[in-house]
Amino acid sequence: MTEWLFGLGGVGIGGGIAYALLNQRAKAAEQQRLQLVDELAAARKQQEEKRQAERDAEAVQREADRREAALLQESELRAKEAIVTAIERLSGQTTQATTHQLVDLPSADMKGRIIGREGRNIKAFEQITGVDLLIDDHPDAVVLSTFHPIRREVARLTLLNLMLDGRIHPARIDELHQKAEKEIHAACLKLGRDAAKEAKAGNVNDQIAQVLGQLHFRTSYGQNVLRHSVEVAHIGGMIAADLGLDETQTRRACLLHDIGKALESTSGSSHALAGMEFCRQSGEPAAISHAVGAHHREIEPETWLDAIVIAADTASAARPGARRENLESYAKRLLDLEEMAMRLPGVERAYVMQAGREIQVIVDPEKVDDVSAQEVFHQLIKTIEAGASQPTAVRVTVIREKKITGLTQQ
Numbered sequence: 001m002t003e004w005l006f007g008l009g010g011v012g013i014g015g016g017i018a019y020a021l022l023n024q025r026a027k028a029a030e031q032q033r034l035q036l037v038d039e040l041a042a043a044r045k046q047q048e049e050k051r052q053a054e055r056d057a058e059a060v061q062r063e064a065d066r067r068e069a070a071l072l073q074e075s076e077l078r079a080k081e082a083i084v085t086a087i088e089r090l091s092g093q094t095t096q097a098t099t100h101q102l103v104d105l106p107s108a109d110m111k112g113r114i115i116g117r118e119g120r121n122i123k124a125f126e127q128i129t130g131v132d133l134l135i136d137d138h139p140d141a142v143v144l145s146t147f148h149p150i151r152r153e154v155a156r157l158t159l160l161n162l163m164l165d166g167r168i169h170p171a172r173i174d175e176l177h178q179k180a181e182k183e184i185h186a187a188c189l190k191l192g193r194d195a196a197k198e199a200k201a202g203n204v205n206d207q208i209a210q211v212l213g214q215l216h217f218r219t220s221y222g223q224n225v226l227r228h229s230v231e232v233a234h235i236g237g238m239i240a241a242d243l244g245l246d247e248t249q250t251r252r253a254c255l256l257h258d259i260g261k262a263l264e265s266t267s268g269s270s271h272a273l274a275g276m277e278f279c280r281q282s283g284e285p286a287a288i289s290h291a292v293g294a295h296h297r298e299i300e301p302e303t304w305l306d307a308i309v310i311a312a313d314t315a316s317a318a319r320p321g322a323r324r325e326n327l328e329s330y331a332k333r334l335l336d337l338e339e340m341a342m343r344l345p346g347v348e349r350a351y352v353m354q355a356g357r358e359i360q361v362i363v364d365p366e367k368v369d370d371v372s373a374q375e376v377f378h379q380l381i382k383t384i385e386a387g388a389s390q391p392t393a394v395r396v397t398v399i400r401e402k403k404i405t406g407l408t409q410q
Contacts, residue, residue, distance in 0.1 A: 101144040101156050106163055111135055113168050114142065114159075124170035127360065127399070128177050130351030131155035147334040147352065149217035154180045188213030195226055199233035201252040208282050212255070214262035219331075220317075225262075228316055229255050236312035245304060253291040253309050256284070260292070272296045337394070340383050344376050358395040359384075365402040373400045 105111055115122050115135060122133050130151050134143040144159070146152045157180040162168050165176065192209030195216075196202065204212065215226035236254035240247045260275025269277075276293030280286075293299050294306045295313050334352045341350035341361045346368035351360045361380065363373055377398040384394055 101152050102138065102141050103144060103156060103159055104141045108140075110163060111142065114162075116168065120170065121168050121173065124173050125155075125159075126351075126353065127362075128170075128174050129155040129158060130349065130353075130360075132353045133159075145353075147331045149219065150184065150214060153217050154184050157183060185210070188216070191216045191226065195230055196255060199230045199251050199255045200237065200248070201233055201255045202248055205282065208256070208259070208279075208284075211259055211262045211278070215258065218261055220258070220261065223317070225258055229258050231316045232257060232309070232312045235315050236308050239308050239312060243304075245308070249285075249288065250305060250308055252284075253288045253305055254312050256288065257292050257295045257309050257313055270296065270298055272298050336387075337384065340387065341380055344379060344383075346372060346376060356394065358397070360397045360399060362399045362401070365400050368400060370400065373398050 113121070114125070114133070116124075122135070125131075125133055130146065130148070132143075132145040133155075134145055142159070144152055144155050146155070154177065158173065158177045161176045161180065162173065165172065189206060189210050190213065192204065192211070192213035195212055196204045196209065212226070212229075215229060216224065218225045220228065233251040233254040237247045237251040240250035256275065256279055258271065258275065259278060260271030260273070263271070263274050263278060272293050272295055276289050276299075279289040279292050284292075287303060287305055290299070290302065291305045291309045294301045295309045297310070301307055301310060334356050337352045337356060337359055338350045341347055341359060344361075346363045347361055348364050349362040351362075352358070353360060359380075361376065363376060368376065377396060380398070381396055384396070
């Protein structure tokens with residue numbers, strides 16, 4: 001009986017312990033479940049916050065893209081308005097370039113005096129000036145013909161002075177030709193200074209003014225280069241003023257952008273790069289020099305000044321009636337002929353005449369003898385045939401002449 005009761009008591013104690021253990025495990029499992037629920041909720045909240053952040057970032061990016069597109073559209077519209085306004089405010093002229101210059105004769109017998117005995121005077125005139133003198137096209141006038149504008153202007157001035165002087169012979173032609181070259185040099189200096197003043201580009205030194213003035217006698221696709229440069233300065237200045245940028249610096253860069261076209265380049269570089277180097281050597285600021293070199297994008301545009309010069313140059317060149325391409329290609333063909341001759345050793349001067357059908361080459365008699373002159377002749381013919389696309393045959397003349405001049409004692 002006692003053993004049976006003891007057995008029942010042991011079962012009761014064991015059952016209580018088991019219940020306590022199960023209850024403890026249940027509470028631990030519940031706590032673990034609650035902890036997992038909390039962690040899952042936190043993870044979901046974190047994931048939702050991340051998704052919301054991504055949605056917010058996408059919205060911000062869309063808004064930024066929208067504003068950027070609107071700003072770009074507004075900037076392009078403002079830039080176009082500035083260019084159009086500048087062009088509308090500018091009263092540009094339509095230019096007509098020519099390779100001929102008509103000179104009226106004061107009397108009927110003057111033509112015969114210009115020709116001279118057996119054509120001596122006209123041959124000397126053409127050889128000294130490098131310009132064709134056409135006497136049969138007009139009864140009361142003669143025509144000066146060459147693609148080189150400064151050379152043509154010097155020849156015109158020489159001929160006018162000869163007719164005023166009345167003494168027409170080779171020695172006098174040479175003397176008045178030298179005088180005309182000096183006068184044109186002085187005229188170029190004045191033209192350059194006047195252009196800088198008109199363009200409101202500040203003062204320029206004599207070196208820049210001299211080269212800038214030479215642009216008055218040059219054309220690009222039929223457009224006078226100096227007038228084009230002043231026009232670009234006005235357009236660029238108005239664009240800079242509308243955008244609140246440095247107007248004087250812009251006008252100066254625009255005025256000088258084509259100055260390389262007046263330089264006799266021996267390195268074969270383009271007029272933009274030649275002009276950039278010239279501006280550097282002449283003491284122009286780096287920003288202006290770079291804008292000159294970048295206006296045809298041969299070097300990378302980097303600043304707002306580069307962009308305005310490019311835009312103003314394009315606006316001036318693209319306006320209706322400003323340019324004619326056939327004249328430029330014609331002049332380039334003739335210039336290529338002269339450069340071929342000038343690259344040969346011993347050549348002092350080379351003149352292309354008769355609209356590219358003839359080239360006269362004058363060699364240095366101290367460096368080139370008669371045999372070498374023949375070599376120059378044959379070499380030039382081979383060079384022209386190999387490197388130039390000429391519509392007609394070219395007559396080549398090599399001249400080797402030595403003159404000795406002095407004065408007798410009284």
